[in-house]
Amino acid sequence: MAAAKKVFGAAEASDLVNELRRSFDDGVTRGYDWRITQLKKLLVICDNHEHDIVEALRHDLGKPELESSVFEVALLRNSCKLALKQLKNWMAPDKAKTSLTTFPASAEIVSEPLGVVLVISAWNYPFLLSIDPVIGAISAGNAVVLKPSELAPASSALLAKLLEQYLDPSAVRVIEGNVNETTLLLDQKWDKIFYTGSSKIGRVIMTAAAKHLTPVVLELGGKSPVVVDSNTDLKVTVRRIIAGKWGCNNGQACVSPDYILTTKEFAPKLIDAMKHELETFYGKKPMDSKDMSRIVNSNHFDRLSKLLEEKDVSDKIVYGGDKDRENLKIAPTILLDVPLDSLIMSEEIFGPLLPIITLNNLEESFDVIHSRPKPLAAYLFTHNQKLKERFAMTVSAGGIVVNDIAVHLALHTLPFGGVGESGMGAYHGKFSFDAFSHKKAVLYRSLFGDAPVRYPPYSRGKLRLLKALVDSNIFNIFKVLLGLS
Numbered sequence: 001m002a003a004a005k006k007v008f009g010a011a012e013a014s015d016l017v018n019e020l021r022r023s024f025d026d027g028v029t030r031g032y033d034w035r036i037t038q039l040k041k042l043l044v045i046c047d048n049h050e051h052d053i054v055e056a057l058r059h060d061l062g063k064p065e066l067e068s069s070v071f072e073v074a075l076l077r078n079s080c081k082l083a084l085k086q087l088k089n090w091m092a093p094d095k096a097k098t099s100l101t102t103f104p105a106s107a108e109i110v111s112e113p114l115g116v117v118l119v120i121s122a123w124n125y126p127f128l129l130s131i132d133p134v135i136g137a138i139s140a141g142n143a144v145v146l147k148p149s150e151l152a153p154a155s156s157a158l159l160a161k162l163l164e165q166y167l168d169p170s171a172v173r174v175i176e177g178n179v180n181e182t183t184l185l186l187d188q189k190w191d192k193i194f195y196t197g198s199s200k201i202g203r204v205i206m207t208a209a210a211k212h213l214t215p216v217v218l219e220l221g222g223k224s225p226v227v228v229d230s231n232t233d234l235k236v237t238v239r240r241i242i243a244g245k246w247g248c249n250n251g252q253a254c255v256s257p258d259y260i261l262t263t264k265e266f267a268p269k270l271i272d273a274m275k276h277e278l279e280t281f282y283g284k285k286p287m288d289s290k291d292m293s294r295i296v297n298s299n300h301f302d303r304l305s306k307l308l309e310e311k312d313v314s315d316k317i318v319y320g321g322d323k324d325r326e327n328l329k330i331a332p333t334i335l336l337d338v339p340l341d342s343l344i345m346s347e348e349i350f351g352p353l354l355p356i357i358t359l360n361n362l363e364e365s366f367d368v369i370h371s372r373p374k375p376l377a378a379y380l381f382t383h384n385q386k387l388k389e390r391f392a393m394t395v396s397a398g399g400i401v402v403n404d405i406a407v408h409l410a411l412h413t414l415p416f417g418g419v420g421e422s423g424m425g426a427y428h429g430k431f432s433f434d435a436f437s438h439k440k441a442v443l444y445r446s447l448f449g450d451a452p453v454r455y456p457p458y459s460r461g462k463l464r465l466l467k468a469l470v471d472s473n474i475f476n477i478f479k480v481l482l483g484l485s
C-alpha cells in the first residue's frame with residue numbers, strides 16, 4: 001500500500017519554521033564545518049544521482065540527456081565546487097577603511113547569515129533553479145526550506161527525496177506542493193524569500209513578504225530581444241540563436257530569445273539561414289527529434305497555441321507551426337512581422353515560437369526595446385564595435401550578451417538577475433552568498449584618546465574642529481588647533 005501523503009496545513013507550516021529557527025538560533029548552521037559538510041553532500045547528490053536527475057527531467061519535460069547533464073547537473077557541480085573552494089574567503093570579514101572622524105579605530109564588514117529562508121523555484125530547470133539558491137543559502141549559514149514547482153512532479157519528488165536523504169533535516173527541508181502549500185509557507189515569517197518564476201506570481205510573493213518586512217530576491221522572466229545586424233557572421237549567429245532558443249528546453253527558459261529585431265533588407269537572408277540550420281540540427285521532422293524538450297503540460301500547450309492562433313498572427317508563420325497536443329509537441333516556429341500589439345509580442349512566449357520584427361534600420365531596435373519593460377537578457381549579434389558598446393551601455397536588461405545567447409549565466413563572476421519587471425536581486429557564485437547574507441557594519445573603537453570636543457558644553461571652537469574632522473581636512477584641523485580659524 002502506498003504511504004499516505006503527509007498533511008501540510010497551517011500548523012505544520014508554523015511548526016516547520018519554528019523548528020528550523022531553533023536550529024538557527026542554536027547556531028547549527030553558522031559554523032564553517034556544517035556549511036562545508038552540506039555542500040559536500042550536494043556534490044555527492046550531483047555525482048551519484050545524475051542518472052536519476054536525467055530520468056526525472058525526461059519524465060517531466062522530455063529533456064534531452066545532454067541538456068540535463070550539462071545545464072542542470074554540471075552547472076550545479078560547478079556551483080558546489082566553487083562554494084567549497086571559496087567559502088573561507090567569502091566568510092572572512094572584509095576590512096573597511098576608517099577616517100579621522102573615528103580615529104583610533106578599525107572597521108570591517110561581517111557577512112552574517114539572515115536566519116531561516118524560503119526558496120521557491122520554477123519547473124523549467126527544476127534542479128538548477130532549486131539547488132543553486134540552496135547552495136547560496138547554506139554557504140551563507142542559513143536554515144532553508146525549498147518549495148520546488150509542482151509542474152515538474154518527478155523532479156520535485158526526487159529533490160525532496162535526495163535532500164532529505166543527504167542533508168541535515170534540522171536545517172534544510174523540502175516542502176512539495178502547489179499554490180495551497182506555497183500560500184501557507186508565505187504566511188510564515190521568513191528572513192528572506194528567494195523566488196524564481198513569473199512576474200505575475202512575483203507580485204504575490206512580494207505582497208506576502210511585505211507583511212513581515214521580509215526582503216526578497218525575485219528571479220523573473222520577460223521578453224528578451226535579439227538584435228541581429230547584417231554585419232555579422234550569419235552562420236554562427238543563426239546556430240547560436242537556435243541553440244539558445246530550441247536547444248535550451250525548447251524555448252522554455254527565462255533567458256530564451258523571445259523575439260528578433262533586424263532590418264527589412266536582412267530578414268530574408270536570416271530566415272533562410274535559420275531554416276537551413278534548423279533542419280541540420282533537428283531534421284525534416286523536428287517534432288520527432290529526441291534532441292528537443294516537449295512542452296511542459298497541456299495548459300502551457302494551450303497558452304502557446306492561443307498566441308499562435310491570434311488574428312493577424314497565424315498568417316505570419318514562415319517556418320514550422322505544426323502542433324501535436326497529445327504528445328505536447330510544437331515544432332520550432334518562426335513568424336515574420338506580427339503586430340507589435342499582438343499577444344505574442346506582449347506576453348513572454350516561453351516556448352518554441354520566435355517572431356522576427358523587421359525595421360527600416362537597426363537604430364530603430366533601440367526604440368523598440370526602450371518602449372517595453374526591461375527584459376532579463378538582451379542580445380546583439382554584430383561585428384560593429386561601436387554598436388556593441390552602445391548596446392551594452394544604453395540597453396537596460398538583467399544581462400547583456402554580445403554575439404551569443406544565455407551563456408552569461410554559466411559565468412560565476414557575473415551576477416545573474418533581473419531589473420525592473422524582470423526581477424530584483426541577483427545570484428550565482430559569490431553573489432549567491434551575498435544574496436543570503438546581511439552585510440553587517442562593525443566598528444572597533446579604542447577607549448583611549450577620548451576627545452572632549454564632541455561633548456557639551458558646545459562652543460564655536462568645538463563646532464569648527466568637529467566640522468574639520470568630519471571633512472577629514474587635516475589642514476583645517478591644524479588651523480583650528482592652532483587657533484588660526
Ligand SMILES: NC(=O)c1ccc[n+]([C@@H]2O[C@H](COP(=O)([O-])OP(=O)(O)OC[C@H]3O[C@@H](n4cnc5c(N)ncnc54)[C@H](O)[C@@H]3O)[C@@H](O)[C@H]2O)c1
Nearest residue numbers: 121122123148149178179182197198201219220221222254
Ligand atoms: N530569472 C530566472 O532565473 C528564471 C528562471 C526560470 C523561470 N523564470 C521565469 O519563470 C516563469 C515560468 O515559471 P513558472 O511557470 O513555474 O512560474 P510560476 O510563477 O507559475 O511558478 C513558480 C513557483 O511559484 C509557485 N506558485 C504558483 N502560483 C502561485 C501562487 N498563486 N501563490 C504562491 N505561489 C505560487 C509555484 O508553485 C512554483 O513553485 C517565466 O516567466 C520565466 O521567465 C525565471
